[in-house]
Amino acid sequence: MNVRTICLAILYDGEATGYEIRKLSVEGEYSYFIDASYGSIYPALAKLEAEKLVTSRVEHQDGKPAKKIYSITAAGRAAFINSLFDELGEDEFRSEFLLFARFASELPASLVETRLNERIEQINVMLADFDKLSEDHPHPGDTWVIDYGRTCMVAARDYIQAHRGELIALARPDSGSSAAAE
Template identity: 60%
Template sequence: MNVRTLCLSILFEDEATGYEIRRRCVEGECSYFVEASFGSIYPALAKLEDERLVTSRTEQQEGKPAKKVYSITEAGRTAFAQELSGPLGDDVFRSPFLLFARYAHILPAALVEERINEYLQRTEADRSKLEEAMAGRTLSASDTWVMNYGRAVMGVAEQHLRSHMHELITLARAEPKKDAAE
């Protein structure tokens, strides 16, 4: 899945500005699919518009610069369905926490425990956001399935960390002893 397909997926649901697309990619329901920056979204939208898969209109705003609102065309809907019909790429999972865990053995145990607890809190908060999003609106059956999948993955990660965090803490080096004369 690429940024082009992600833009089409968002516009498939409703019209949006580039800023709104970016927001949905960072904090919205699309944040779990593909990472997309402004530097990749706007060129993708321009190319989609050149290919007549999306259209745009400019809306004036009071006290702000005009904004460009994009809409998907019928050709865009067809192209989106064709892109979804193709082979799927590999899932990509990047985690700063896993890099931290890989090198826990060179860090103080207290720091490792602190980071584990911070990560657990973030994971719980992310899962809660999904649950709130599900409770706050009527979802399609496919949206419900995707949200439940996300909740399950987060739940398994949380459960694994809770039941195995002691192993990671044990791998961490002991704090150096302070000399009593200090």
């Protein structure tokens, strides 16, 4: 999936500014699908507009710069749906937590335990966010996607809780010096 597709997906649900598209793709409900930068969103929107898949209008604001609001056209809706017929790419998964876990043997046990506790708390916050998303998005497709994400996060939390002792056991004793201090 590319930035063009995520822009069309967001606009499929309603009008949005480039800023709102960025926010939805980084912090909002679309952040689970693709990360889109401002540097890629605006060129994609310009190209989509040139292809008549989206339109835009300028809205003036008192005391603020004018904002450009994008809307999807009928041709844009069709192009978006057609893009979903394309073969899907592989999911990308990056995790600072897993990098930390990879090097747990080089770290003090108390730090490893602290990071595990923090990760469990982060997952609990994500699960609460999924609950809020469920309340705000009654569409059956949204429900399925949210339940899928929830299931993945519950499995991750359960794995950490069940195997935390193994990772802590790999770590260095707290009384020893760390590699960074040497």
